[in-house]
Amino acid sequence: MQRAHIKLIAVVLLILPISIGGNIIRMSVKEYEEVSFKEHLTVKNEAPNVIFALAKHFQDHMVLQKAPARANIYGFSPDIGKSVLVSMQISPSHTYTYETTVIPGSSPDIGVWNVLLDPMVAGSSVNITAQSQGQSYIITDVIFGDVWLCSGQSNMQFTTVQMFGAAAEIADAQNYPNIRLMTVYEKVSSTPLDDLLKIQQNWTRPDNVSVGGPSWKYFSAVCWLYGKAIHKALGYPIGLVATDWGGTPVEAWSSPEALAKCGIHGKTKIKQPDSFIKYVESLPPSERHNLQGPDDNSQLWNAMIHPFLNMTIYGAIWYQGEADADGVKMNNYNCTFPTMIRDWRKNFYLFSGGQTDPIFPFGFVQLAPNSPNQSITVGFPDVRWHQTADHGFVPNQDMINVFMAVAIDLPDFNSTYGSIHPCDKMDVGDRLCLSGLAVAYERSEVFQGPFPIQGEVTPQGLKILYGDKWSLEVRDTNGFELRCDSDNWVPSAVIGSDITSVTIQANVCPQGENPTGIRYNWKESPCAFKKCAVYETVNGLPGPPFVIVDSVNIDGRPLFKFNGPVHI
Template identity: 40%
Template sequence: MLVYCVFLCHIISAAVSEIRFASYYGSHMVLQRAPNRAVVWGTASKIGDTVTVAVSGQGYQTTTVVKNPEGSGGFWKATLPAISEKGPFSVTVTSSEGQQSLDDVLFGDVWICSGQSNMDFSLGRVFNAKTEIQRALTFKDIRIFQALRVESKTPYEDLHGIAIKWTAPTNETVPDFSAVCILFAEYVYPHLNFPIGLVQASWGGTPIETWSSPDAIRKCPAHNFDGPAEPSVLWNAMMNPFKRMTIYGTLWYQGEENAVSEASAELYACQFPAMINDWRSKFSEATGGETFKYFPFGFVQLAPNAKKPTLVGQFPALRWSQTVRHGYVPNNNMTNTFMAVAMDLPDFDSPYGAIHSRDKQDVAYRLALSGRAVAYSQRVQFQGPFPSSFQEQKDKNYLKITYNYSPIEIKNRQGFEVCCATRRTAVCGEKDTWHAAPIEHYDDMSVTISSGACANDYTVGLRYQWRTSPCEFKMCSVYGLDTTLPAPPFIANKAA
């Protein structure tokens, strides 16, 4: 059962003490550790009043109540000392209007987990849920918080509802918390050994436009949306309030709602980096630079949707757009980002629909592996094999694809396709004819595919696993032998 706390709880507390913390600061929370400094803020009544914010045994900061820049009444904000010790600590705010304290506060890394239904998908619905819930209860230094689903046409300064107050995992709360979010934390925790705070702010069935601020929306051609898909309504209500809290990074699982048409899927290549850059800018500015202006941003590439192996659909184009048409991250358009490839993790019999796979463990493992490399600079191989060169063989019936690391493993010989044209300079697109190009030979560094379908023409296009649901469970064509990570999908023109 969710623990619901709406704004009324703050009205009640204000009757006792006029000074208070913003709603998402609470006992049992995690604040951002050094070298970053945690920012805390709240409201008060007396403009000009002196406010002291103290961390037990770690010193204090003083600040002044000023006119609220984003609301009515008074506002205070303090940047705490850089704290490396885990804690627990008490954080106390004091003014002439009274005092409030947060107890059992830990210092670690704070991650925001956002997106649509697959980020919303709870731990209580995954495979082996009972075992996973019991395992989650052992991670006392992982703390969770969930925002209530609220939308607004104007920006909120603070949350207007809380679904799960800050807590260590409990039998009452963790079954309803995001599976990808908490499993990611569980998988990286042994390699960090300091607390992790998780903030879930997600809503099923929502397009990226709803999570993008007006500034991000203006960066890309706009669609006309109405109702629950109206641009910025979730940024306003569920993300903008968090921008004053120092965070370490963000996890994102969304895109299905934008794979509704070819135009929408292609537009995502603009919208996604625009939203990432905008979030980074706004969080960094609101915390005075304490949130790193290029903070790590991890995401899940879309998983399979339906058991129709011949269906191309818009998922491949959306997956391609998630990487800004590079096929991998990080890249020069997606700095400090990391990704979990999920196209080979179908769960067609899921009682929640094929789009909602119960296997969030593999997704989170891959996301954690790439996060360890990108977000924490640990030396681990975090990407599946990706082509480094294409070479047409002399008889023009074969195309050799060399990968960027070895050894590779071949699990089946299907998945590659070629596009032919009478002109070498031609470019193939989604609506052109693509021909199956099975693997004929392979070694630990390359595969050679049959391009015989283009024997009388030029091979001008090559694509890999370009289907909504390209393969059975972990049975796509190319994997890293040592890492078991799948080669991501790609499309290339003028391959020869």
């Protein structure tokens, strides 16, 4: 059946500056542009009685996106066709004023309005007032900086109070008044919403209460640590929006259009890791909601992402994948995850009127270890690989402007919250910051661990070359495996190394068989804490896992080249 289409009328404001009494008044000329959206992307509001209002996430103490982008301010009204006046006061003698008109939304009794503010430099502090038909709203202590969305499942939801070093981190929070925080309440919707159903933590400055809130409530440890680190490096305000829910698959955060591109039109079975199930079952029933999010397709896209699309943001970070580490979901992840990123980018760009970058920076955490069982080689290893669109590293040709933190060497088998929830979030935040500064802010950083360029059989063994991009440190001899002609994977120990290469045993295959593939750290939990085999020496970052199952024969010996995606 063909999908219906509707027409939305987007109001574009042309601003004419006029100076009156020392104030800058912005008079608006309206142009109308028809934009067609598919039905499943249309905005729907479930509020039974619509009144003139700002969208819920426009609040005191918030951060709006700084220049060169222009921040959007928007809301709702039943008075379609009426004017809305918005003023942005920078000082008692300096005010920008804008006028727009309430236009129809997707329902006949719901009007929407939107104003595009002037570009504001980082650190600007303003008060914003919106007025219409005798009603007005004012939000104060609004500052301009970079806005980051933090999303995913329980390891993103994992709060600062739960992490190692929580007391010191929470006590330090008050020293960063120009970081601002907001947490979305866990809600679902079967249709895309234009406003959040509920906010768990209103925009606030960081302190021991707002950062050190209850377990699984607020504030996200990874989100906080990442935001704090980039704030310290950049020196200007950062806004952090945590919108996450434990136990949820990537399909719940993806639009129907994105899922359709991966051939997904119905719900696929979910199998949670045993350690996750065990931990959730240990909680009182009243506390399980936080970690038992929906597995229905697009439910969280509709309720917890879609309401932000009109907002101008700088980037997003993501920690998720454990709920997709089995069966069909696992095998689809090399499509569902990269496609979700592209779809988020497209929609944020479209709905923000082109103010959010169409390839905004997107960072993620590669799955951390879980079970101490060294024999598990399916599930987490596959998802880690698929998180990179089967390249093993990011950014790459299929994941442009994407960055990651490798967490494969950070096990916490005795975690109070189950081994699937390691408490060392400090290293995760630091590594994600290094990657973010390099990719999202073009800083000169060593931001990822060593990744090989070639493997060749020599008289000494199989030599894996990493090039001159890194200076290598070898901390253990385990982690490498060779695939033999019989398709069995056999461990191969490190027997030598220098600053650009590692040599492993080449003669581990049964007699008469040759190596036909190489893989590294292809286990759910491959090593002890910070004791994997290969690291770089500048920031101590671990090499990510990799696999290569193709080679060419040179003078009777296999040569492995790491120059493209490897689909497993």
